[in-house]
Amino acid sequence: MRPYVMQRLLLARTEAEIIELTRHGFVAFQKAESPPQKLIGFSAIEIYGPKLAELQCLAVDTEFQGSGVGRQLVEACVARARELNVMEILAISSSERFLQSCGFDYSLPDQKKALFCQLRPRPTEVSNPISMNQNRDETDKPIT
Template identity: 65%
Template sequence: MTEDSFTPSHPLPDGLTIRQALPSDADAIHALLRPYVAERSLLSRTEAEVIELTRHGFMAVRQEADKERCLGFAAVEIYSAKLAELVSLAVHHDHRNVGVGKALVEHCVQRARDLGVMEVMAISSSELFFQSCGFGYSLPDQKKAFFCQLRPRHPD
């Protein structure tokens, strides 16, 4: 299944669409991520990092008057043919709990699938949300992720 023919299983509200993110979307993506970074639920990203994420990133957009409004973003970072990570998932506060996040996750997982990636992980405090998207705490062969923090996530 190609990205062009992919339709998420979770319907979106009227007028909302998911599209491939573009490097020119970096400012809009940063604006969307900023409140989540401030509340420490997402890692801060530089403009260059956001631009790189658009390669395998998707935006939820709504056409308003003569411009598009960014209402959600997520990307899949491809580490190898074995592993990718879903990163920077954010949905505008006014558009949460209506399927936007799930549709973004499905697009990212489909991109990884299209690229032949074996496993996609998500590191998040939103356990129930990711479980509802088909993610689990461990893989069927009981692999688990372990972490060694080398520096604080957010400088104070």
């Protein structure tokens, strides 16, 4: 995920968040005759409840984009949501056309559109993305 965070294509995640994502996460490996296999894609779905889940962290190695890997990862997430009887899946992505080709759309029939309120500015660059081994800092702790 780190290269995609550096390119600002994915959000930086804490170790705890990454562990949680793997609960309903899927990986794609390059077919290889012998180990080690190369990780070429990842996606996850976060289940908010019976009504809503969110497709998160969809990333495919640039060498394998357009080969069907991303579609298979999205389909795996959709299948997991169906298994859990989730009603709707939300996806926030810069790959809008791709997600539309997978059955996503800007709004559902008879559904209101989402409105957002920006509470703080987005960082202009990623200066030090959180590594897998760093401890959580104060901004990552739950509000009590």
